[in-house]
Amino acid sequence: MTIEVNLRVNGVDHAVEIQPHESLGRVLNGRLGLNGVRISCKEGECGACTVLVDGEAVTSCIMLAVQAGDRDIQTIEGLGTPDDLHPIQQAFVDEHGFQCGFCTPGFVMSSKALLEATPHPDASEIAEGLSGHICRCGTYPNIIRAVQRAAEELGQEATNE
Amino acid sequence: MTRSFQYLRPDFPREACEMKAKHGGKAVFWAGGTDLMLQWRRGAVDIDYCIDLSGLDELRQIRSGEDATVIGALATIASLQAHESLGSDFPVLLDMAERFATPQIRNVATVGGNLCHGVPSADCAPPLISLDAEVRILSPEGERTLSLESFFVGPKQTALADDEMLAEISVRRLPPRSVCTFERMARSYVDIALASAACRLTIDEESRISEARIVMGAVAPVPLRSTGAEELLVGIPLVDITEGLLAEVGARAASDTRPISDVRTTAAYRKHLSGVLVKRAVAEAVRRLGE
Numbered sequence: 134m135t136i137e138v139n140l141r142v143n144g145v146d147h148a149v150e151i152q153p154h155e156s157l158g159r160v161l162n163g164r165l166g167l168n169g170v171r172i173s174c175k176e177g178e179c180g181a182c183t184v185l186v187d188g189e190a191v192t193s194c195i196m197l198a199v200q201a202g203d204r205d206i207q208t209i210e211g212l213g214t215p216d217d218l219h220p221i222q223q224a225f226v227d228e229h230g231f232q233c234g235f236c237t238p239g240f241v242m243s244s245k246a247l248l249e250a251t252p253h254p255d256a257s258e259i260a261e262g263l264s265g266h267i268c269r270c271g272t273y274p275n276i277i278r279a280v281q282r283a284a285e286e287l288g289q290e291a292t293n294e
Numbered sequence: 295m296t297r298s299f300q301y302l303r304p305d306f307p308r309e310a311c312e313m314k315a316k317h318g319g320k321a322v323f324w325a326g327g328t329d330l331m332l333q334w335r336r337g338a339v340d341i342d343y344c345i346d347l348s349g350l351d352e353l354r355q356i357r358s359g360e361d362a363t364v365i366g367a368l369a370t371i372a373s374l375q376a377h378e379s380l381g382s383d384f385p386v387l388l389d390m391a392e393r394f395a396t397p398q399i400r401n402v403a404t405v406g407g408n409l410c411h412g413v414p415s416a417d418c419a420p421p422l423i424s425l426d427a428e429v430r431i432l433s434p435e436g437e438r439t440l441s442l443e444s445f446f447v448g449p450k451q452t453a454l455a456d457d458e459m460l461a462e463i464s465v466r467r468l469p470p471r472s473v474c475t476f477e478r479m480a481r482s483y484v485d486i487a488l489a490s491a492a493c494r495l496t497i498d499e500e501s502r503i504s505e506a507r508i509v510m511g512a513v514a515p516v517p518l519r520s521t522g523a524e525e526l527l528v529g530i531p532l533v534d535i536t537e538g539l540l541a542e543v544g545a546r547a548a549s550d551t552r553p554i555s556d557v558r559t560t561a562a563y564r565k566h567l568s569g570v571l572v573k574r575a576v577a578e579a580v581r582r583l584g585e
């Protein structure tokens with residue numbers, strides 16, 4: 134059995150034929166070529182595959198793709214461009230919030246959801262908000278600084294507007 | 295050929311039950327899928343038909359009324375945290391939600407899925423049982439109501455018949471002067487509980503304990519209530535609750551447990567831990583009632 138779903142990814146609609154059991158992560162990465170969606174543990178534990186669905190962070194490796202149909206999906210590819218990074222991405226660069234970079238897209242997407250809900254988190258709120266992510270390089274202190282820096286940046290932008 | 299399953303998407307709860315009745319044992323209700331996806335990939339469950347419940351919007355609601363709050367089975371753990379009055383009416387459900395899995399899982403995992411999976415470690419169970427929660431169950435023919443305590447039958451076994459669906463969980467407003475607490479121990483943030491304990495105490499106008507509930511998770515085939523430990527507390531004035539009595543209550547609760555050893559820890563540790571967690575949960579409830 135195949136079913137057709139409409140996946141609205143970073144504002145663009147994609148009609149895709151999928152099998153019912155396929156995960157959102159697998160379809161985004163394998164079918165739509167969005168390789169910023171990192172499929173790693175496949176058990177919802179490591180957070181590398183995190184994307185936003187209707188603004189909420191989810192582990193796309195264990196979510197049925199069909200359940201994301203007609204909803205608003207955001208991946209790292211929709212955030213900034215290499216020439217014009219999103220403030221969260223820029224803050225991760227500036228604070229060296231990564232080493233190998235494999236886990237980074239997931240951390241950045243969760244940071245986005247976190248900062249939208251809590252614009253000025255303290256360090257423990259950041260740790261709690263990112264508790265669904267693992268960085269095997271162990272750059273956690275830098276990641277926390279990056280999110281704090283991004284919060285300042287975004288706060289600045291908001292006051293300038 | 296890759297393994298897959300058929301996909302069905304009912305628009306109404308009754309229709310979901312009819313689909314389940316029609317397709318039998320290899321049809322499953324799919325809520326958030328955070329348990330099912332892992333189970334299915336591991337081959338622990340056979341699925342011919344996936345009945346996706348995500349179209350049943352009415353079961354996603356949390357409604358607070360005069361006498362009771364009704365939590366739809368499809369309400370997510372995150373929606374417990376986001377609700378405007380649930381946290382002030384039942385702070386223990388917030389305490390539980392904050393310690394449940396990770397933010398990403400909480401956005402997807404449902405309260406109903408947590409209870410229907412039926413594992414003894416399910417974090418929603420001890421606090422809800424200590425609040426005397428009731429569950430409303432639908433079938434193609436009708437509906438019935440059951441106490442959540444009697445909903446759990448064995449490991450991964452609930453009182454649900456093949457064609458029955460959990461629709462709602464309802465919690466009556468607590469009597470005045472009540473406090474409910476939850477303690478949980480796990481290796482890390484993400485890991486499921488090694489053991490947990492919920493305690494509800496209600497005191498009368500003379501500050502004497504008039505009602506007690508003590509419920510433990512992950513230490514028996516089902517979430518376990520210790521009426522023996524509860525009885526040690528009923529009738530005791532708050533001021534007379536000593537360290538010694540707390541230790542006795544913890545020991546009594548621990549003696550009721552029948553834990554197993556598994557990859558996470560040993561039975562002996564779980565038994566010990568359950569006593570410690572019960573003691574802490576009761577002590578915290580006593581402390582808050584004394585404020």
Ligand SMILES: Cc1cc2nc3c(=O)[nH]c(=O)nc-3n(C[C@H](O)[C@H](O)[C@H](O)COP(=O)(O)OP(=O)(O)OC[C@H]3O[C@@H](n4cnc5c(N)ncnc54)[C@H](O)[C@@H]3O)c2cc1C
Nearest residue numbers: 325326327328329330395403404407408410411416417460
């Ligand atoms: C990384 C990770 C961390 C986790 N951490 C925790 C934790 O800290 N604490 C904890 O308790 N659990 C935890 N879990 C387990 C899981 O997330 C929860 O049990 C969750 O609440 C299940 O809900 P669901 O909607 O995803 O259920 P599903 O997987 O969709 O369903 C679970 C079971 O319930 C049945 N079901 C679902 N809804 C209904 C209904 N309305 N009527 C009848 N049957 C139904 C399904 O058929 C299935 O058998 C974790 C899981 C993961 C992957």
